[in-house]
Amino acid sequence: MPELPEVEIVRKSLNKKISGKIINDVRVKNRNLRLKIPKNFETNLKRKKIKKIGRFSKYIIIFFTDNSYCVVHLGMSGTIHLLNTYSKKKFTNTSFYHSPHLPKKHNHVEIQFNNLKLVYNDPRRFGYILFINSEKELLKKFEKFGPEPFSKNFNINYVKTYFRNKKKNIKNFLLDQNFVSGIGNIYASEILFECKINPLISADILKEEQIDKIIKKSREVLKKSIVKGGSSIRDFKNTSGNRGLFQNEFKVYNRENLKCPRITCRGKIFKIVVTNRSSFFCNKCQK
Structure with a gap:
C-alpha cells in the first residue's frame, strides 16, 4: 500500500x-x-x-x-x-x-x-x-484521524498524553491512523531503527527523549523519502520513467539477516510479525 x-x-x-x-x-x-x-x-x-x-x-x-x-x-x-x-x-x-x-x-x-x-x-x-x-x-x-507527522499538533505533549496508561507496543501505535496519520509499515520500521527503539516496547514506558526522537525521526525519514521520490518496492516508474529511490536507503526494511548498517553495531537485522505485519529491527541497537 x-x-x-x-x-x-x-x-x-x-x-x-x-x-x-x-x-x-x-x-x-x-x-x-x-x-x-x-x-x-x-x-x-x-x-x-x-x-x-x-x-x-x-x-x-x-x-x-x-x-x-x-x-x-x-x-x-x-x-x-x-x-x-x-x-x-x-x-x-x-x-x-x-x-x-x-x-x-x-x-x-x-x-x-x-x-x-x-x-x-x-x-x-x-x-x-x-x-x-x-x-x-x-x-x-477525517475527524477521527490523528495529526500528520509534519503537523505542529504532533508534539511531545500530544504523544505523552496519548500514550499514558496504554500498553500497546510502539510499532502498532505508529501504524494506528487514529494516533498519527500517514505512516505505514515500511516507514514505521525505518523510524524506529533511527530512534534505536525496539518495535515491541510498550508505549507507556517510553521516556520523553525517546518520544522526542520519534517525532523528529518521523519527519526526517518521510521528508527524505519524498525527496528521493518515494519507495519503489516493485515496478514503479513515474511519468518521467524514473523509479522512486528511497528503497535504496532502507536501513532495516526487507534486510533480514543482514548486518546492522551502523558501523559501531555488531547486530543483525531480525524480522518478526507484529499484528500480521512484517517488522524489521536490529537485535543489538534496538533494545
Missing part, C-alpha cells in the same frame, strides 16, 4: 498536470470499489474546475473552485494514469506499483479533460473515489 511519501509524489504530479483544468466528461466502468460509486458521481464532477490537488495522510484530495472536493484512496493496488492525446510519452503511471503503462483491465473510472484523460485503475478494488459537497463534510471525513 502506498504510504504518505508515495501519495505525496502522486499529489505533486497531479497538481502539476491537472490544476486549473475543467472536467469535460466522466465515465464509470465499475462502481463496485471499496465504497460503491453512486449513480450521481458523474453528474457531480462534470464541468467542475480543479483549483488544486491536496493530500491528507494517504488520501489525495481534489479541490474544486466551487468548494466541493473529490477524495481518492489508492487502497492496496490503486494507480492513477494520465494520458495525453497528443503526446507519445511512454509512461502514464503517477503511482508507485505495477506497470508504468495503462493496463488493459481494471480501469474503473475515467475523467476526461481537454487533450488529457485521468484513469483510475485498481485490480483488487480496495481503493475508492468519493465526491464531497462541502468543507464541513470533508472535515467530518
